[in-house]
Amino acid sequence: MNKIKVLVVDDSPDMRLVLIRTLKENNFPCDEAQNGLEAYEKIMADSEIKLILLDLLLPDISGIELLEKLTDIRKLRDFKVCIISGKRDRETVVKAIQQGVNDFMVKPIYPDALIAKINSLFQLGNAVDQYQKISTTLKAKLGSTPIEPDLIILTVSEVGMELQSSAAFEMNYKIELSCAMLSNASGLPSPFHCRVTSCKKISFGKYNVQANFIGVGEEVITKIRALAVRGVKISDESK
Amino acid sequence: MKETIINHTIFDLCTGASMEIKTKLAQLFIEQAENKIADLTIALKSLDISNIERLAHSLKSSVALFGAQKISDLAEEVEDKACGGDISTISEDHITHLNSLIQLLVLELKDFLLKSEVKT
Numbered sequence: 001m002n003k004i005k006v007l008v009v010d011d012s013p014d015m016r017l018v019l020i021r022t023l024k025e026n027n028f029p030c031d032e033a034q035n036g037l038e039a040y041e042k043i044m045a046d047s048e049i050k051l052i053l054l055d056l057l058l059p060d061i062s063g064i065e066l067l068e069k070l071t072d073i074r075k076l077r078d079f080k081v082c083i084i085s086g087k088r089d090r091e092t093v094v095k096a097i098q099q100g101v102n103d104f105m106v107k108p109i110y111p112d113a114l115i116a117k118i119n120s121l122f123q124l125g126n127a128v129d130q131y132q133k134i135s136t137t138l139k140a141k142l143g144s145t146p147i148e149p150d151l152i153i154l155t156v157s158e159v160g161m162e163l164q165s166s167a168a169f170e171m172n173y174k175i176e177l178s179c180a181m182l183s184n185a186s187g188l189p190s191p192f193h194c195r196v197t198s199c200k201k202i203s204f205g206k207y208n209v210q211a212n213f214i215g216v217g218e219e220v221i222t223k224i225r226a227l228a229v230r231g232v233k234i235s236d237e238s239k
Numbered sequence: 240m241k242e243t244i245i246n247h248t249i250f251d252l253c254t255g256a257s258m259e260i261k262t263k264l265a266q267l268f269i270e271q272a273e274n275k276i277a278d279l280t281i282a283l284k285s286l287d288i289s290n291i292e293r294l295a296h297s298l299k300s301s302v303a304l305f306g307a308q309k310i311s312d313l314a315e316e317v318e319d320k321a322c323g324g325d326i327s328t329i330s331e332d333h334i335t336h337l338n339s340l341i342q343l344l345v346l347e348l349k350d351f352l353l354k355s356e357v358k359t
Contacts, residue, residue, distance in 0.1 A: 057293045
């Protein structure tokens with residue numbers, strides 16, 4: 001049995017049916033809530049919950065409002081939030097990102113994609129080691145010299161990024177979304193530079209995406225951990 | 240070849256091709272179909288924008304599991320109009336069209352259930 005307990009929050013019984021069954025088949029302990037307040041109560045009462053799969057449009061409070069209510073408890077407890085929504089407008093995505101969601105999936109959600117996403121969210125070990133190594137190297141490199149803009153260039157690769165369709169619009173949208181989430185997770189100072197350098201299709205609906213981040217020295221070093229814990233591969237290409 | 244509402248490739252992808260889950264989803268949708276469209280009609284008549292948005296959104300997600308793209312697109316159109324606060328452009332035709340497509344989906348799902356019973 002997996003140790004990651006998942007709470008599915010969705011008002012649609014059909015979505016809950018599919019998601020819960022997928023989780024159970026893959027040995028994830030799980031629970032479900034059909035509205036925001038029921039979810040809030042379950043999260044407060046059950047410290048075993050490590051991941052919330054959250055729909056944004058709920059009948060009582062919205063997913064965004066639920067996240068706002070959870071702000072304090074998230075400082076004390078470590079759990080991740082992955083939005084599962086049919087809403088794909090930029091404003092909603094930005095609001096969700098501002099509330100610190102860890103990832104975003106657009107419905108319909110395929111069972112294998114869901115499991116891959118959870119595995120990716122919780123594969124922490126190697127990524128954290130990678131972060132520590134890069135952090136040490138960069139600190140040694142910078143020493144006490146004045147920090148200059150554009151000093152550090154991080155190449156970020158997200159392998160097997162999910163795209164709901166191969167249509168160009170969807171692809172661009174997801175790339176933008178991925179970059180927005182990466183930039184938020186890293187806490188890079190604004191303005192920063194993020195550029196997608198390659199996007200290769202590896203199989204149906206899955207792409208390898210590589211992007212460059214250019215930010216300001218120490219801030220990048222101290223804040224890339226959030227990227228590392230998401231399982232994103234990071235390499236230092238500074239001169 | 241006759242055009243169908245259900246896209247069985249998507250239906251399989253969304254359910255891991257499990258007959259058990261496909262059957263449950265079909266039964267669930269058939270049970271709820273009438274309420275879904277009735278609730279949407281009531282919300283539209285009472286100009287309840289947030290409910291129109293939520294119900295259309297929920298319908299869009301539900302039918303997407305069957306790969307019912309036409310219904311999903313139409314529900315998304317209604318959702319977007321409600322989200323933009325412009326429900327004056329949502330006509331009864333939208334709801335009538337949605338209703339007729341949903342009835343077709345229900346018929347296809349009933350047919351699917353019958354065939355799956357025969358197989359078992």
